[in-house]
Amino acid sequence: MSPPVTEAQQASGTTVPITVEDYQGAPAYFAPARFELAEDENCLSAIRALAKASPHLVLFNRPANYEWINVTAREFVEEVDEVARGLVAQGVKPGDRVILISGTRYEWTLMDFAIWAAGGVVVPIYPSSSASQVQWIVEDSGAVLAVTETREHTDLLEHLVLQSDGTPQLSGSPSQLRRVFEINSAGVDTLRFEGRGVEEEEITRRGENLRQDDIASINYTSGTTGKPKGCMLTHYNWIFEVRAILNDGIGALGRPGTRIVTYLPLAHVLSRAVSLAVAIAGCTQAHWSDTSTLTTALERFRPQLVLGVPRVYEKVRAGAYRKAADGGPIKEALFKRAEATAIEYSKALDNPDGPSKLLQARHRVYDRLVYKKLRAVFGGQVEVAITGGSAMSSEVSHFFRGLGVPVYEGYGLTETTAACAIGFEHQVVGSVGQPMNGFGARINDAGEICITGGGVFTGYWNNEKATSEELIDGWFTTGDLGEISETGHIKITGRKKDLIVTAGGKNISPGPMEEIIREHPLVSQALMVGDGKPFPAVLVTLDEEQLTRWKLDRNIPASRSIAELATDRALQGEIQDAINLANSTVSRAEQIKKFRILDRDLTEEDNELTPTMKVKRNVVFERFAEDIDKIYTR
Structure with missing residues (x-):
């Protein structure tokens, strides 16, 4: 029998029977498994x-x-x-x-x-x-x-x-x-x-x-902070994850x-x-x-069904905008209005009254003119899109939901055999969903998200020290900082290892601000710096395709390099606008005071990105140490 639905869940409209239990004086949120595994099943x-x-x-x-x-x-x-x-x-x-x-x-x-x-x-x-x-x-x-x-x-x-x-x-x-x-x-x-x-x-x-406790695979982590560690995933882990997804x-x-x-x-x-x-x-x-x-x-x-990392969806949106802009000012203006309507429509879906009749009418018009063409990019038959691997911008999520391709953000790690949370049954944009059936989540004293369940790995290959540090009483300490709502919705606020502590002692989680800055079409990557420094700053790389168009619109020669453009007032103004938007979400002490445009984008080939497009911060900071120094010496 499923556990009773709480008042908070009823208010939110969710149907996931999340149970809340006490774990060492703090709440832990569990989604009971909706399946049973036979002993010999794999x-x-x-x-x-x-x-x-x-x-x-x-x-x-x-x-x-x-x-x-x-x-x-x-x-x-x-x-x-x-x-x-x-x-x-x-x-x-x-x-x-x-x-x-x-x-x-x-x-x-x-x-x-x-x-x-x-x-x-x-x-x-x-x-x-x-x-x-x-x-x-x-x-x-x-x-x-x-x-x-x-x-x-x-x-x-x-x-x-x-x-x-x-x-x-x-x-x-x-x-x-x-x-x-x-x-x-x-x-x-x-x-x-x-x-x-x-x-x-x-x-x-x-x-x-x-046997289910036999090792099925050793999956090595992407190694953003050092040598990859081999996660031992058993046959039980894999069949549990498969059944959890399908149920x-x-x-x-x-x-x-x-x-x-x-x-x-x-x-x-x-x-x-x-x-x-x-x-x-x-x-x-x-x-x-x-x-x-x-x-x-x-x-x-x-x-x-489509599965993609956030960058895939961001590129689809950026490509659609470029195509519209290349068609002239009228088509560009049409796309911008359609995009704004899609976002407004999606946000209205989260309100009790839903979209107004006027908004619905506008939405139908843009569906014929714009949204239908965008859905065709995915083949025209997509019912569900999933994303994971890194955080997805709320605006991008609203945009796709508004045009009829809802992108459900999930959460998981190699150590949890992929997804351990997903927002499918009650999507809350900005969260990575509730624990998937058969998993539990809690926040420890350090503010880290901890996960338990049938998908949690058995340990690291040839690395007992790391295993004992990160796998405690069946709970995997993810290293991700976060919050969990009363309904069990998990929100990622940053990475513990990425935490910036300024010279003034201010703790800053860079993830949310970097995400906002990356929403600007010209920005490819944004990395905040400032650990031990007097104030926060950010390194910015530019999207090559968007930069080419930006130069064309301003009659700037295509041959002019990023290094030459870095001091261009118009370009700096564009980046500053994105930073101002990010700064508006935090206290004055957390606000970015300076930025520096790097002369090229980050690449996987140069060992600056993992295969799943996560930034190897330690590599980037070491490689661009001179650029960081110039921020604080000028």
């Missing part, structure tokens, strides 16, 4: 059960021989078993770690299940990882085999492969890597061929012997016939969790790795 057994019950269900649409073909549930499981036999033939034993470094493609998901079917542990690596990051993960995990996508990836690993005498080629390396299979060089077919001599019964036996409100889309384009890196737990969930639910999934042509994929597959 993601592999779930996909096998689906294939047995609905063998002809189309799970994947994949490229082959210059066309796209369907892959049924039975065909997928048969291929998984063939590849798994190849892994066994290569000597992979239960518990052995296998590296998987590849872009988002069908073979990634195939290898994921095949490694599990062989009894192995998947160790995903982002395809954009540097050589030092790859080496660290290979050596730290003790992986015995690797599956890569490209020659470039293979080259990163070759010097770590053991020589014929069993010693590492790289002197002093503890690598245990024996062989590399490259997808683009028929690596999957090679595994299938080499597995012909392995009995099917061996794969069946290994699958049946999987939450958003799980209504988890049904045969639903289409989804998976394009985010599958090394990221959120992308992988959603991909696993929709596969096990019987949805039809297409993989796409080239984000520069994502709109082509969306138009082709017309998905009902």
